[in-house]
Amino acid sequence: MRGLCAVLLFAGLSGCADWQANLETLWGAPVLAEEPEAVAAGPATPEALDTTTPQEREAAVTSASSGAALGMTVASLGSPAEPGFWLKTALVQAETPGSVTEPLSGRAVSVMLIPIEGPPTSGSRLSLAAMRVLGVPLTDLIEVEVRRGG
Incomplete structure (x- = not known):
């Protein structure tokens, strides 16, 4: 009752x-718990997430290496929360300096090559800063040439 x-x-x-x-x-x-208030800042933009300076971006472009070719890989945008210039790829077994070149435009950028598990033909993840320097759409899968050295 x-x-x-x-x-x-x-x-x-x-x-x-x-x-x-x-x-x-x-x-x-x-x-009931109160609802959190909406964030007034709005969505984050690529420019806001990319913490590299104009000088760092310029240095990455001008110091792109012409080292030993490791191969081609299809890259997508990696975590925008991870700053810097890097490529996570199965083309390397140890962290090493290198560069990536977007063949259609010929633009190149120096990056830190970071190993990931998988066959060399598996996809790679490219940093937000590197994709912006290459001038490619952040939502695209792009084919890049990877080189060791720097």
């Missing part, structure tokens, strides 16, 4: 315009 009374009481209060306030009055404590 108590359960039925509680259900009827709740059902009656839920029909009220301010049922949460009514329940708080009955029980003396907030019933």
Whole structure:
């Protein structure tokens, strides 16, 4: 019988315009957690996420190496939260300096080559800063030539 009374009481209060306030009055404590306020800043832009300086971007372009070719790989955007110029790829077994070149434009950028597990034909992940220097769309899969050395 108590359960039925509680259900009827709740059902009656839920029909009220301010049922949460009514329940708080009955029980003396907030019933539901408050919703967090919306963030006023809006969505993050690539420019806001890329923490590299213009000088760092210029240095990465001018110091792109012409080292030993490791091969071609299809790259997607890596984590935008990870700063710097890097390529995570199965084409290397140890972290080493290198460069990537986008063959259609010929643009190249110096990067740190970071090994990932998988066959050499598996895809790679390229940093936000490197993709911006190459001038490629961040949502595209791009084919790049990878070189060791720098």
